[in-house]
Amino acid sequence: MISVDLNADLGEGFGAWTMGDDEGLLAVVSSANVACGFHAGDPSTMRRVCAWAAAGGVAIGAHVSYRDLAGFGRRRMEVPAEVLRDDILYQLSALSGLARTAGTSVRYLKAHGALYNQASEELGVARAVADAVVAWDPELPVLCLPGSTMATVAADAGLPVVAEGYLDRAYEAGGGLVARREPGAVIEDPAVSVARALELVQEASVTALDGTRVTLDVRSLCVHGDSPGALRLAREVRDALEDAGVVIAPFVDVVAGPA
């Protein structure tokens, strides 16, 4: 039996503003990256998403970010390592408490937006993230880009590392993502995304933009739900995987130890 996790960003509203269809998406994914208040996510939204996730058997991850509501955490910043570590601990703690009062718990961490990108490339940023997780719980898995600096640093710190694959981004022959500014970087054809999902799960590989077949062993697939089209695609991906006999389940229920 093959199993895979589907993860998506949730709880990205703030006060009167909403983003995406949290309840719709919770019916599709097995892991929810829940915003913790720094790029999105007011406390009531956080608690509500935790409660819905708990009810649906969806695992909760802390989707930590730079402190940047105006930029939705998408803007690169240079934050001193100690400040960044403490900002992450603050978010992780806050979500954890709200999850607990909703009858569940935070099972993993994933960096959001610019913090995800910088942690994938910059040693100092990756270390600040890992330091926060180690201080919080050295058994807490980090969901990240395979082959990234974040993956290496987290593994070196003894943290469980879980690799994720992307269904809407082209890959380079070396296994990295094609930069967004490059032609063909973003996949817009749903059929290609579905095929990509099956290839990743069934063959542990991905076909790069240049046609090369790249080995890529991921335990989670990242899907999006910030538009009706994105949610429909996520649903299609799940259906195609289930039709192929793949079980969708939270990676935290499957992972025994560090990846």
Add this chain to the structure above:
Amino acid sequence: MISVDLNADLGEGFGAWTMGDDEGLLAVVSSANVACGFHAGDPSTMRRVCAWAAAGGVAIGAHVSYRDLAGFGRRRMEVPAEVLRDDILYQLSALSGLARTAGTSVRYLKAHGALYNQASEELGVARAVADAVVAWDPELPVLCLPGSTMATVAADAGLPVVAEGYLDRAYEAGGGLVARREPGAVIEDPAVSVARALELVQEASVTALDGTRVTLDVRSLCVHGDSPGALRLAREVRDALEDAGVVIAPFVDVVAGPA
């Protein structure tokens, strides 16, 4: 042996801004009301104050507030009960996580500023505070104004209630505080504050503005440290109490059950 707690507000800086002398005050008090990020208190300040408090044997309380950095949490607001409860849970959780990574824990909650004042008078606000604490930990003490709505609501919710007395505010014959706008409401003579501290601890009473002797049984005295003069007065109060044989100790180490 008589014992009393001294509590003060700490960690009220934010980023580049500082307020008060946290280290100086931690050498005087036995309980630290630590700001949680909504009226003051960035994560690094929170962690640092927790570490210092732990090192000095000072108990940590969550000093929760309305979300109001620009107003330092001093402006009354009408926040929907559920939002307020979740805002408090968020702050309590965040401080708790940072305290844990600093080797200590949150031992009580005290509302800050306008939230303290509104919870002292308004049933809905007091209930939102109590709901948050009960959801978090039904054994967590609430430090509040004796005779206030907050005290009643917290007690009704089964929470340990700890009463505090003020050294720089005049009391009414009924045991309430004289409103700030009234003449004589604020005590500026250090000698009067010191005498007040001794009266509260040794005789469980306070002399009201009109001369009436009011019974007031408090386990903690609130002192301030936001100016050099305030810190000096706090030091004097501690010295006077110790000279009189009173032991200064965190109320959480003395209280066995609900007050």
Add this chain to the structure above:
Amino acid sequence: MISVDLNADLGEGFGAWTMGDDEGLLAVVSSANVACGFHAGDPSTMRRVCAWAAAGGVAIGAHVSYRDLAGFGRRRMEVPAEVLRDDILYQLSALSGLARTAGTSVRYLKAHGALYNQASEELGVARAVADAVVAWDPELPVLCLPGSTMATVAADAGLPVVAEGYLDRAYEAGGGLVARREPGAVIEDPAVSVARALELVQEASVTALDGTRVTLDVRSLCVHGDSPGALRLAREVRDALEDAGVVIAPFVDVVAGPA
């Protein structure tokens, strides 16, 4: 020839978050209440809405608010008068500068949310609003609830006062709005709203909840566009008014002096 103004709240997104259909609404209204950054409205949204409004001949008003992004400016607050006045001046100035670089200008002010409600009832709040407008430009009209404290205070300060009517709220026999918590307070039948618009414009009256006919002379009608249904209703209202020969035009182009 009868003329009336239609006003609506615009530019209520913030960063990655959107609210309502600004471009759709700008095709319907003649006056745009533009958020200034305190309850919504990042600078780029502000500038963009100003440019669209200028292109469409829509007058721009400063939709000033309490500083409360998390509560969308809907929560009552007690802000010291001087701070409130300066907060309003800050927003008015900021929008004015962005409007100017978009080739247009701020033509009036309307308070938002809780500030609108409190200025309608509380003397101190209304005075802080009027003080800000007088300091900025004693000729700038204030769009507000007829008969409210805001209307009186603004008129006393010599400011042009423009009254607005509501199409989705029931009126009391005295001319005030029925409180939202009362049954029947909110009108949900589009036909009633359309009839209300015609009655207000053609007869300068409104039928109160108890059937009484109340004289109400308004120069602007407030419509909403925060949902597809609301936008459709606004469009219907405009069509019905135009079918009845009413010209929709910015009140600032019609008003000669103080109302």
Add this chain to the structure above:
Amino acid sequence: MISVDLNADLGEGFGAWTMGDDEGLLAVVSSANVACGFHAGDPSTMRRVCAWAAAGGVAIGAHVSYRDLAGFGRRRMEVPAEVLRDDILYQLSALSGLARTAGTSVRYLKAHGALYNQASEELGVARAVADAVVAWDPELPVLCLPGSTMATVAADAGLPVVAEGYLDRAYEAGGGLVARREPGAVIEDPAVSVARALELVQEASVTALDGTRVTLDVRSLCVHGDSPGALRLAREVRDALEDAGVVIAPFVDVVAGPA
């Protein structure tokens, strides 16, 4: 008669937090870089500092920043050019309106913190700053580092450019500042700062860290007042300049056209 301007950062408090001695510093400098709310500076502080500056004949500059209260605008960020331009216009507009109601006006712009540093080096950032100023007022001077990208871009855009010198930073032989991390980068001896001021003003040169004499023609000297020591040094610099017959006056009253 030789004349020079002394500029300093002012109005860097926020709500309950203060920073530096605004009134003390206004007695020393001739130009005040006033924070506009994004890294510091609430509206009431802005208005108050404008009023004091106007009373003292001190020229007001908009000290614009990244949106980063938690980091005091000192953290490098990657903000999209259009957003950055509009953020700057928002701040410039807001301060301008508050200055106007205080009876004065904004006479120049200076970027703050990380924005200053990035605009000194990065073409895109410098262009966003210049675009904002040109859109606002193509005659508004930009106070910046001589030889920097900001200086070049502003001059190319036709803006008046005013160069400033630093009294507490070592210079390289090429005229640039020695990076803060290098040994000797920061000057801590007041006597050296005073000598530096005299050399810059009387000889239009500066002695670099390696002893080289570098030509540097600046119209303003940047001083600091964020500590009692800094304020004392600023006072000493002013006294030394005046003793040497140098007149301290706002550069905006001296500059006729683009530098």
